[in-house]
Amino acid sequence: xxxxxxxxxxxxxxxxxxxxxxxxxxxxxxxxxxxxxxxxxxxxxxxxxxxxxxxxxxxxxxxxxxxxxxxxxxxxxxxxxxxxxxxxxxxxxxxxxxxxxxxxxxxxxxxxxxx
Amino acid sequence: xxxxxxxxxxxxxxxxxxxxxxxxxxxxxxxxxxxxxxxxxxxxxxxxxxxxxxxxxxxxxxxxxxxxxxxxxxxxxxxxxxxxxxxxxxxxxxxxxxxxxxxxxxxxxx
Numbered sequence: 017x018x019x020x021x022x023x024x025x026x027x028x029x030x031x032x033x034x035x036x037x038x039x040x041x042x043x044x045x046x047x048x049x050x051x052x053x054x055x056x057x058x059x060x061x062x063x064x065x066x067x068x069x070x071x072x073x074x075x076x077x078x079x080x081x082x083x084x085x086x087x088x089x090x091x092x093x094x095x096x097x098x099x100x101x102x103x104x105x106x107x108x109x110x111x112x113x114x115x116x117x118x119x120x121x122x123x124x125x126x127x128x129x130x131x
Numbered sequence: 132x133x134x135x136x137x138x139x140x141x142x143x144x145x146x147x148x149x150x151x152x153x154x155x156x157x158x159x160x161x162x163x164x165x166x167x168x169x170x171x172x173x174x175x176x177x178x179x180x181x182x183x184x185x186x187x188x189x190x191x192x193x194x195x196x197x198x199x200x201x202x203x204x205x206x207x208x209x210x211x212x213x214x215x216x217x218x219x220x221x222x223x224x225x226x227x228x229x230x231x232x233x234x235x236x237x238x239x240x241x
Binding site: 018020022049058059061071106108112115116117118119120121122123124125 | 180229231
């Protein structure tokens, strides 16, 4: 148990569906991240939020839409996805000290399958 | 630019064998260095870290020493167990960015 929870753990959706992934951290951190992990590929950083403000968007397609209502919660809204978006989506949190980030803590991930 | 390079896998060892997984980095400034482990079906878990040169991180029998002169942070364990089978990721943080290696898969056979 890392203090970061993600729901659902597994999700199967069609290309025309709309769904959302949820992440919650119980560590009092002020930064949250979304990563995509595909088989045989490096971990891909998607979005970074620092104090609820988005500070990084790594050229992610607009069919992925993040939302960070507060420092403890992070959502990833999904719509009109493609089969190649099937992957493990990992949420992480860390503490920004003002000069650097401390280590990241990861959730268990959501295994997404797009049919 | 900043990057992490770790040895290609997969690595297969017999139980009680010695483990080394190499990791080298390129970074500006003075990064913090990390090893994460990912068990099947789970997210990444922090295994150990070191925040300055010559620091040694250690946890669960694993060790890694921050070597600035060789820009390395190799992971070692003296005697691996079947339960150590997982994917290991080397990572660095410099300022406001994290960088991860591609992961090294370890399988330990009885």
